[in-house]
Amino acid sequence: MTLAALDAHARRLAGADMRTLIAEPGRDDALVLEAAGLVFDARRQRLDLQAWKALLNTAQDARLPEAFAAMARGDVINTTESRPVLHMACRNPDRLADPALASRLRGARERTAAFADAIGAPDALAGHPVRRIVNIGIGGSDLGPRFIYDALKAWRREGVEARFVSNLDPADLDDALEGAEPETTLVVIVSKSFTTQETLMNGQAARGWLAARLGEKGADARLCAATAAPDKAAEFGVDPARIFPFEGGVGGRYSLWSPAGIAIELAVGAKVYARLLHGARVMDDDALETPLATNLAAAKGLVDAWNRAVRGLPSRCVAAYSSRLERLPAYLQQLEMESLGKSAAHDGAALPPRHSGALVWGGRGSDLQHSVFQWLHQGQDEAPVDFIALNDSSFMEDPRARALNANLAAQGAALTTGRAGEGELAAHKAIAGGRASSTILMPGLTPESLGALVALHEHKVFAESVLYGLNAFDQWGVELGKALARDLLSGDMSGFDPAARDLARRLGL
Numbered sequence: 001m002t003l004a005a006l007d008a009h010a011r012r013l014a015g016a017d018m019r020t021l022i023a024e025p026g027r028d029d030a031l032v033l034e035a036a037g038l039v040f041d042a043r044r045q046r047l048d049l050q051a052w053k054a055l056l057n058t059a060q061d062a063r064l065p066e067a068f069a070a071m072a073r074g075d076v077i078n079t080t081e082s083r084p085v086l087h088m089a090c091r092n093p094d095r096l097a098d099p100a101l102a103s104r105l106r107g108a109r110e111r112t113a114a115f116a117d118a119i120g121a122p123d124a125l126a127g128h129p130v131r132r133i134v135n136i137g138i139g140g141s142d143l144g145p146r147f148i149y150d151a152l153k154a155w156r157r158e159g160v161e162a163r164f165v166s167n168l169d170p171a172d173l174d175d176a177l178e179g180a181e182p183e184t185t186l187v188v189i190v191s192k193s194f195t196t197q198e199t200l201m202n203g204q205a206a207r208g209w210l211a212a213r214l215g216e217k218g219a220d221a222r223l224c225a226a227t228a229a230p231d232k233a234a235e236f237g238v239d240p241a242r243i244f245p246f247e248g249g250v251g252g253r254y255s256l257w258s259p260a261g262i263a264i265e266l267a268v269g270a271k272v273y274a275r276l277l278h279g280a281r282v283m284d285d286d287a288l289e290t291p292l293a294t295n296l297a298a299a300k301g302l303v304d305a306w307n308r309a310v311r312g313l314p315s316r317c318v319a320a321y322s323s324r325l326e327r328l329p330a331y332l333q334q335l336e337m338e339s340l341g342k343s344a345a346h347d348g349a350a351l352p353p354r355h356s357g358a359l360v361w362g363g364r365g366s367d368l369q370h371s372v373f374q375w376l377h378q379g380q381d382e383a384p385v386d387f388i389a390l391n392d393s394s395f396m397e398d399p400r401a402r403a404l405n406a407n408l409a410a411q412g413a414a415l416t417t418g419r420a421g422e423g424e425l426a427a428h429k430a431i432a433g434g435r436a437s438s439t440i441l442m443p444g445l446t447p448e449s450l451g452a453l454v455a456l457h458e459h460k461v462f463a464e465s466v467l468y469g470l471n472a473f474d475q476w477g478v479e480l481g482k483a484l485a486r487d488l489l490s491g492d493m494s495g496f497d498p499a500a501r502d503l504a505r506r507l508g509l
């Protein structure tokens with residue numbers, strides 16, 4: 001069975017009353033799943049158990065369990081780049097078929113852990129303590145570390161602050177260096193390719209800032225790099241002893257578990273970082289070992305594929321009811337949209353309509369309720385919502401936290417059931433309901449639960465890619481813009497349309 005064959009179910013359910021659907025017997029057992037301390041509740045989706053069974057059969061027919069196993073073994077599943085996909089192996093190299101690769105991954109972990117321990121010493125930077133970490137990177141070399149750093153605020157080392165620079169606007173680096181003392185600043189350049197324009201230009205500028213105040217030697221002592229191209233980092237001028245290489249098979253948007261996540265490890269310490277990896281590993285084990293019917297990551301992928309490919313909804317809203325998860329939507333945008341924003345199947349054939357990922361958007365739940373939720377409740381379009389909550393008894397002792405989570409529960413119910421309008425303005429006040437949502441409960445914001453949350457999303461993206469039949473691990477679509485920017489900077493206008501030439505003239509390029 002393919003996703004396209006599920007259209008009949010979607011049509012059958014299109015007009016169904018969600019209040020009836022949600023009361024379907026057996027729904028609680030089938031659509032509420034637990035793994036790695038997380039609870040995934042899909043009861044508010046526009047599907048019934050018959051459709052759910054068909055979705056599970058689709059995953060079986062697409063050989064999803066075999067695909068998870070192939071990734072864990074290190075098979076070459078990134079076919080357009082001819083390499084394995086190693087983010088899961090960064091957390092647990094034991095499942096890899098190649099022992100030499102497993103030992104390289106273990107070695108990389110040990111090196112950054114030792115460096116993170118050393119950075120905690122009061123004389124770590126040529127006699128000075130580290131007070132400011134400046135992470136220079138973009139895309140996967142920025143979004144993951146930045147998100148996790150924010151989320152793990154409660155676990156940060158005392159007196160150490162990290163700032164993140166990704167943008168070419170000079171203000172970005174200026175802001176990151178604001179209040180920093182060069183003596184106590186460590187600049188971390190993170191770039192898988194070590195060719196990314198934004199990162200290299202900001203890296204040069206940061207090095208210049210250090211060198212102007214401390215001289216070349218002083219600057220060198222405060223520079224380190226994480227990359228899959230160590231030769232290029234050395235050419236750039238980073239001391240090879242401070243270059244932390246990682247494998248080409250670790251995709252940028254999946255790289256926070258590799259040396260690319262070094263800013264996290266430096267900021268929270270190696271032990272807390274290991275707990276993050278452990279939480280992800282528990283979710284990996286669930287994805288790999290649990291039968292499809294109770295496999296949380298597979299279920300999340302199936303629900304999202306149902307909404308996107310079968311129901312035809314083009315976007316999904318992520319509402320995080322935790323301030324410290326504010327950057328989750330931005331992180332997921334890259335993870336999902338670079339992975340699933342494709343038009344070609346593995347063999348190059350055109351994908352069937354809607355067999356690619358949804359647009360992801362969102363923010364903090366409380367804030368969204370006062371902005372976009374009007375559109376979600378009464379707009380003409382439907383976007384399924386993921387509600388993400390901290391289900392932690394000590395957190396709930398604070399009346400504001402109780403109110404926060406009451407709002408989360410209320411919004412899900414309102415989207416499902418709606419309300420008839422009354423009186424003169426009935427048409428304006430009516431809320432149709434019948435709109436889909438899922439809820440993810442985290443047992444508080446801990447390194448483990450955060451690791452599990454991220455791994456869940458990585459795996460659900462993979463599950464979707466298997467169902468759609470596309471390669472989630474390349475991103476050729478970002479290359480054209482980069483090449484054209486290089487041409488513009490070099491003054492070569494030959495390939496540009498008249499509007500581009502005019503814009504370049506107006507900008508003084």
Ligand SMILES: O=P(O)(O)OC[C@H]1O[C@H](O)[C@H](O)[C@@H](O)[C@@H]1O
Binds near residue numbers: 190194195252475
């Ligand atoms: O880590 P880097 O090689 O510097 O790449 C940084 C980012 O830029 C690329 O253009 C890709 O779109 C991203 O997937 C990547 O994470």
